[in-house]
Amino acid sequence: MTQTPRSLDWTRRLVGIDTTSRNSNLGLIEEARDHLAGLGFEIALTRDASGAKANLFATWPDRSGRLKGGVVLSGHTDVVPVDGQAWSSDPFKPEMRDGRLYGRGACDMKGFIGACLELAGRLPSGGLARPLHLALSYDEEVGCLGAPGMIAEMRARGLDPEGCIVGEPTSMAPVTAHKGFNVYRCTVRGCPAHSSLPQKGVSAIEYAARLILFIRDLSNGFRERGPFDDAFDTPWTTASVGKIEGGTAANIVPEFCRFVFEFRNLPGVSPDGIYGAIERYAQQSLVPEMHAVSPKAGIEFEQLVGSPGLEADEAAEITRLVRRLAREDKVRKVGYGTEAGLFQEAGVPTLVCGPGDIQVAHRADEFVSLEQLAACEAFLDGVIEALQRDGPLG
Numbered sequence: 001m002t003q004t005p006r007s008l009d010w011t012r013r014l015v016g017i018d019t020t021s022r023n024s025n026l027g028l029i030e031e032a033r034d035h036l037a038g039l040g041f042e043i044a045l046t047r048d049a050s051g052a053k054a055n056l057f058a059t060w061p062d063r064s065g066r067l068k069g070g071v072v073l074s075g076h077t078d079v080v081p082v083d084g085q086a087w088s089s090d091p092f093k094p095e096m097r098d099g100r101l102y103g104r105g106a107c108d109m110k111g112f113i114g115a116c117l118e119l120a121g122r123l124p125s126g127g128l129a130r131p132l133h134l135a136l137s138y139d140e141e142v143g144c145l146g147a148p149g150m151i152a153e154m155r156a157r158g159l160d161p162e163g164c165i166v167g168e169p170t171s172m173a174p175v176t177a178h179k180g181f182n183v184y185r186c187t188v189r190g191c192p193a194h195s196s197l198p199q200k201g202v203s204a205i206e207y208a209a210r211l212i213l214f215i216r217d218l219s220n221g222f223r224e225r226g227p228f229d230d231a232f233d234t235p236w237t238t239a240s241v242g243k244i245e246g247g248t249a250a251n252i253v254p255e256f257c258r259f260v261f262e263f264r265n266l267p268g269v270s271p272d273g274i275y276g277a278i279e280r281y282a283q284q285s286l287v288p289e290m291h292a293v294s295p296k297a298g299i300e301f302e303q304l305v306g307s308p309g310l311e312a313d314e315a316a317e318i319t320r321l322v323r324r325l326a327r328e329d330k331v332r333k334v335g336y337g338t339e340a341g342l343f344q345e346a347g348v349p350t351l352v353c354g355p356g357d358i359q360v361a362h363r364a365d366e367f368v369s370l371e372q373l374a375a376c377e378a379f380l381d382g383v384i385e386a387l388q389r390d391g392p393l394g
């Protein structure tokens with residue numbers, strides 16, 4: 001029987017706060033803020049436009065009071081909905097069964113945040129040689145919408161951390177790369193006409209269909225010709241259309257069609273390049289044909305999600321530190337996105353390592369095992385030891 005992990009109480013409290021992305025996350029953020037501010041952390045909140053959601057960036061200064069440099073421990077506070085899922089217990093009333101804590105977010109990623117908040121309460125009295133930052137974001141699950149504001153604020157304050165660990169569930173194994181995730185909405189405006197006179201109209205659905213086939217061809221091209229990275233389960237860049245609506249009736253040339261597409265680029269493949277190809281095809285090949293019939297016709301794009309891929313720097317001190325603490329040299333690259341790419345893009349060497357199994361995330365009866373929580377605590381203790389020392393982190 002494993003000893004009860006010290007972070008279990010915090011994890012239970014966090015799971016008990018319903019932070020489904022469609023809700024406010026302020027209940028959790030305020031509880032974390034009060035705890036950390038009470039301990040003496042420097043607190044910075046960044047809010048969304050409505051004020052109902054916030055990121056929390058908290059810093060424990062080094063022994064001479066500096067906030068610059070150090071390591072970020074980062075997690076998102078929101079969770080995916082439980083709608084339509086068959087849970088064996090109330091997802092927001094955490095329950096212990098068979099050495100596991102069950103509840104929405106137990107694994108993704110309140111176990112990690114719980115471990116961070118518990119750790120904050122017992123930092124060494126002699127102080128740290130480098131600062132420790134805790135970064136808690138909102139709206140990760142709906143496309144990493146919260147973290148960019150928090151990271152911009154971190155940069156504006158010149159904090160310049162030396163490394164960041166994103167504690168998404170990896171069963172405490174270092175993950176050094178993931179794909180980028182990009183979502184766009186495309187609106188095609190045609191020109192309506194009686195369907196017996198199709199030459200008088202511009203069919204929004206037909207032009208949307210041609211664009212969708214272009215996206216499919218792009219995707220096939222990546223699959224056939226690469227670039228490839230065999231460390232990924234699906235070793236090429238993928239693209240697909242997931243949603244479409246349009247048209248009025250069988251006998252009307254449709255005026256309107258809208259669809260949503262996504263692509264997941266390998267870290268070395270430029271998302272702007274992919275979007276650029278799609279946009280160029282629309283504006284250069286399709287729109288002139290549409291305009292020949294009606295100048296009011298057109299195609300517009302709107303980006304809904306743009307979350308960069310991650311390719312960690314193996315030579316970075318933070319990578320060496322995480323590999324040493326996790327006792328793991330294997331290269332792991334995953335298909336799911338995280339906020340790690342955003343930190344890396346902001347110049348902070350970042351990788352992913354956290355408690356829990358990604359296979360149980362987002363599902364009914366999500367759980368984190370006490371063993372994983374304990375392993376996370378031991379790992380974070382190692383991070384603190386490294387922050388206590390002068391000299392290189394790794």
Ligand SMILES: [Zn+2]
Pocket residue numbers: 076108109140168169
């Ligand atoms: Zn997550």
